[in-house]
Amino acid sequence: MIDSHIHILPGIDDGAADNAVSIQMAKVAIDDGIHSLICTPHDLNSVYKNTRKSILECTSTLQQTLSDAGIEIKIYPGAELHIDSNLVTKVMEGDAITLADQNKHVLIEFPKHLVPYGTESILENLLYNNLTPIIAHPERNPVIASSDHILKEWTSWGCKSQLTAMSVTGQFGSALQTVSKQWCQQGLVHIIASDAHRPNGRSPKLALAHQTISQWLGAEAADILLKTNPRQVIDGEELLNIPVQHSDAEDKKSGRCFFNIFSRTKRAL
């Protein structure tokens, strides 16, 4: 498996404090069946400033540290970008890093309890510039999680979603697990990742989530969410949809949304 959301780079955000913690996290990941990681420190959240250049340097340094310690795991650069009015400009100018530095997928973090005004415009602009927003843990945002339509509409435009493994497994409570299951069954989910911050507790483990998804939707869907699509991110390729059944009415509605959003985007630009 590949973990595409982990705060393992040492000393640059609220994740691993130093190299020793990073090494412990890498060992936990390997023991859980993870062979590759996309490092996603926070950026643009007004607390942590981690530029593309600094993240590339940190990732390279940690890869060498892990190698020197005899730990065989591949790590790629990335970031969790807090939604911000300057986000698109920062990405387009190369100040903020895309996942695996492929200029394709942008991992976006929302405030804990709201969806800021202007969100739709930012998502539209990313899509218009051939960048794919991946919404980080939408199930943990109460506005998105309690809505019948927000994630469905965003994904119909081309946005993708990434759930946290502990939401899927029920370790964050039954409410988050219920909405996670509903969205998986509706085909609104594209990746599951750990969002690990430390070796214990919020740790880099995905095996239980793979097992849970296999029970809900079968092994093929679990592999897409935890193996294939994270690999697609690393390669800068389009993500696959998990196999679910759509009614004709839902497909027509989805197509209508896609047309509308790009009509609006072109008018705005």
Ligand SMILES: [Fe+2]
């Ligand atoms: Fe995170």
